[in-house]
Amino acid sequence: MTTASNTSADPASKVPEAEQPNQFNVQIANGEASSAFAQKRLFQLRPKDKGNNPRGPWKTAFSRLLRDKLAVASFVFLAAIVLSTASATYYADHISQTDPFQSNLDGQIEINGDPAEIMAADSEGLGLGVTPIGPTWTGQYLLGADAQGRDVAARLLYGGQNSLIVAFASTALCLVLAGVIGTVSGFLGGIVDTILSRLLDIIWAFPIYLLAISLSIVLISTGLQIGPFHIPSNSLLLPITIIGVVYVPYVARPIRGQVLTLAKSDFVLASVCLGMPTARILVRDILPNVVTTLIVFAPIMMSLSILTESSLSFLSIGVQPPAASWGTIIQDGQGLLYTRPLVAIAPGLAIIITVLCLNFLGDGVKDAFDPKAKLRVGKG
Amino acid sequence: MRILNEVSLDVYEGETLGLVGESGSGKSTLGRTLLRLYDADSGKIEFDNLDISTKNRRELRPLRSKMQMIFQDPYSSLNPRRRIGDLIADPIRIHGHASEREIHVRLRELMDMVGLSHSFLTRYPHEFSGGQRQRIGIARAIALKPKFIVADEAVSALDVSVQAQVINLLMDLQDELGLTYLFIAHDLSVVRQISTRTAVMYLGGIVEIGMTDDVMHNPAHPYTAALISSVPSHDSIMSKSPRIKLQGDPPSPLMPPSGCRFHTRCPFATDKCAAEVPFPHDVGSGRSVACHFPIS
Numbered sequence: 001m002t003t004a005s006n007t008s009a010d011p012a013s014k015v016p017e018a019e020q021p022n023q024f025n026v027q028i029a030n031g032e033a034s035s036a037f038a039q040k041r042l043f044q045l046r047p048k049d050k051g052n053n054p055r056g057p058w059k060t061a062f063s064r065l066l067r068d069k070l071a072v073a074s075f076v077f078l079a080a081i082v083l084s085t086a087s088a089t090y091y092a093d094h095i096s097q098t099d100p101f102q103s104n105l106d107g108q109i110e111i112n113g114d115p116a117e118i119m120a121a122d123s124e125g126l127g128l129g130v131t132p133i134g135p136t137w138t139g140q141y142l143l144g145a146d147a148q149g150r151d152v153a154a155r156l157l158y159g160g161q162n163s164l165i166v167a168f169a170s171t172a173l174c175l176v177l178a179g180v181i182g183t184v185s186g187f188l189g190g191i192v193d194t195i196l197s198r199l200l201d202i203i204w205a206f207p208i209y210l211l212a213i214s215l216s217i218v219l220i221s222t223g224l225q226i227g228p229f230h231i232p233s234n235s236l237l238l239p240i241t242i243i244g245v246v247y248v249p250y251v252a253r254p255i256r257g258q259v260l261t262l263a264k265s266d267f268v269l270a271s272v273c274l275g276m277p278t279a280r281i282l283v284r285d286i287l288p289n290v291v292t293t294l295i296v297f298a299p300i301m302m303s304l305s306i307l308t309e310s311s312l313s314f315l316s317i318g319v320q321p322p323a324a325s326w327g328t329i330i331q332d333g334q335g336l337l338y339t340r341p342l343v344a345i346a347p348g349l350a351i352i353i354t355v356l357c358l359n360f361l362g363d364g365v366k367d368a369f370d371p372k373a374k375l376r377v378g379k380g
Numbered sequence: 381m382r383i384l385n386e387v388s389l390d391v392y393e394g395e396t397l398g399l400v401g402e403s404g405s406g407k408s409t410l411g412r413t414l415l416r417l418y419d420a421d422s423g424k425i426e427f428d429n430l431d432i433s434t435k436n437r438r439e440l441r442p443l444r445s446k447m448q449m450i451f452q453d454p455y456s457s458l459n460p461r462r463r464i465g466d467l468i469a470d471p472i473r474i475h476g477h478a479s480e481r482e483i484h485v486r487l488r489e490l491m492d493m494v495g496l497s498h499s500f501l502t503r504y505p506h507e508f509s510g511g512q513r514q515r516i517g518i519a520r521a522i523a524l525k526p527k528f529i530v531a532d533e534a535v536s537a538l539d540v541s542v543q544a545q546v547i548n549l550l551m552d553l554q555d556e557l558g559l560t561y562l563f564i565a566h567d568l569s570v571v572r573q574i575s576t577r578t579a580v581m582y583l584g585g586i587v588e589i590g591m592t593d594d595v596m597h598n599p600a601h602p603y604t605a606a607l608i609s610s611v612p613s614h615d616s617i618m619s620k621s622p623r624i625k626l627q628g629d630p631p632s633p634l635m636p637p638s639g640c641r642f643h644t645r646c647p648f649a650t651d652k653c654a655a656e657v658p659f660p661h662d663v664g665s666g667r668s669v670a671c672h673f674p675i676s
Contacts, residue, residue: 057506265456269417272437276470277441288461288462
């Protein structure tokens with residue numbers, strides 16, 4: 001039997017409605033006898049001690065995210081990847097001691113005191129070709145060299161820098177554009193909505209990669225002219241703009257839908273009824289509720305952007321040489337697939353790990369910010 | 381879609397006008413149209429001898445402080461991302477020229493009026509129960525010292541004991557602030573408790589209006605009689621009229637029946653009811669009925 005008098009579920013000892021916290025610690029006490037009854041206590045329900053610190057929606061979501069171990073682990077992993085790519089210059093100068101943007105066909109390095117050719121002549125067949133050095137697993141040429149004798153490890157870090165910059169910037173561009181278009185479209189409605197929605201439909205009508213590839217091919221030859229600004233064809237801004245734009249409809253549509261719902265919601269009606277100016281309703285009532293959706297989209301869009309950037313770079317229409325990205329390194333490694341597979345595999349793994357982490361983080365963020373998950377019992 | 385049809389309604393200062401009817405009868409639409417939250421296709425709305433039906437959103441803004449609304453759903457009517465203090469202070473900041481200090485004092489005063497603790501002001505809506513949220517909504521509605529409040533099913537979402545508390549609060553506030561209510565509800569016992577007059581709606585039109593006691597005890601319209609006899613009661617205080625059971629669902633407002641809109645379900649309907657639209661006519665003591673054959 002449970003000793004109901006010890007629990008706050010008992011109406012008599014009920015905490016006043018106002019003070020009722022929304023989190024409880026449930027403990028199952030084993031064998032401990034309660035004072036009033038010489039019986040075993042089976043259940044114990046106590047309110048969690050939470051001071052007078054109100055928990056806002058942001059705090060709640062953030063603490064929920066912190067309880068998601070997979071998401072936290074993914075975040076740590078991502079932070080490590082970002083930090084290591086940020087140290088690319090240091091790595092190239094002090095550890096690899098080569099210029100990863102300069103071909104090095106007749107260089108030599110020392111491995112355990114023995115000199116080794118970076119590009120060794122083939123011993124098989126006609127003996128005409130050269131094979132780049134394989135992974136040394138020590139400081140210089142840790143992962144070997146590519147077809148031009150450049151240190152793959154150093155290029156991997158520099159390439160990661162570019163891949164992450166492009167992914168981050170294009171995601172930011174995409175979310176800002178989609179946020180503005182979706183909000184304006186949903187809130188103003190009418191002719192504005194019609195025009196914006198049809199524009200989005202036009203982008204939507206193309207398969208993403210077809211559109212991205214077509215835009216890249218056209219713009220890579222001429223560069224992009226936006227008013228007085230010219231983006232040269234070797235600039236990172238070009239893939240950033242292209243990737244940012246092609247994904248806009250995929251985010252703007254749901255935002256528009258959400259704004260439509262919000263604009264009809266009771267609390268917006270209440271604001272209208274209170275005589276709030278339209279701009280204030282937009283800023284106070286609509287935007288804060290839309291921002292969460294954008295946050296939920298961010299990691300997912302970033303992982304999609306990394307994949308798109310790599311694909312474009314692999315096809316030589318993304319990041320332009322001599323700059324590297326994970327996509328261009330895979331392309332470099334394509335010809336060495338049978339002799340030095342690590343050149344292609346290493347950036348491939350980097351992409352997979354980054355994308356996986358972003359997706360796990362994205363799942364965690366979604367759960368943390370999704371109000372429907374509110375009733376879920378915390379795992380931690 | 382035409383929701384309201386030929387509705388004529390007067391609300392007098394200081395009274396509580398109860399508006400009853402089944403779901404889809406247009407009660408909420410009527411309330412929101414009065415406040416110009418919805419636009420009427422035709423007709424005229426006057427508030428305080430001022431024609432408000434032709435004013436645009438900007439022109440209406442200063443008038444908004446005079447007429448307010450309390451919503452049915454205490455959950456969706458409070459922005460989850462704002463603190464209670466901000467929710468209530470926002471209208472004062474927009475309309476008044478009060479300093480932050482004055483607003484602070486006013487906020488505490490309002491919390492006292494609706495019976496909530498001052499400490500709630502820094503909290504977020506999700507921390508409160510339905511009853512508390514409804515009190516917050518009431519505090520927000522009276523923050524601007526309005527004359528007229530539309531209470532749109534204000535207690536329908538609350539459990540019975542909390543319902544009684546909120547109704548008492550509304551009646552106290554009415555005495556204190558001289559408020560006029562349009563009290564929309566589908567629960568007759570709630571309306572009987574709070575309203576001075578009661579209007580009954582069916583399919584977008586008002587079929588009967590009169591003093592609450594008269595309407596409840598001697599319904600003149602067959603639909604009112606049916607509505608009242610549907611309330612389970614252990615005594616016969618509500619009505620001495622015979623029990624009327626309605627068959628079927630109300631017709632779609634997209635294709636309303638000809639003549640009297642109620643004739644398809646009315647037990648007393650004749651050929652005349654199907655052919656001629658009954659207009660509201662006075663049956664004495666401020667009572668008006670839209671029926672060819674009112675029950676006497």
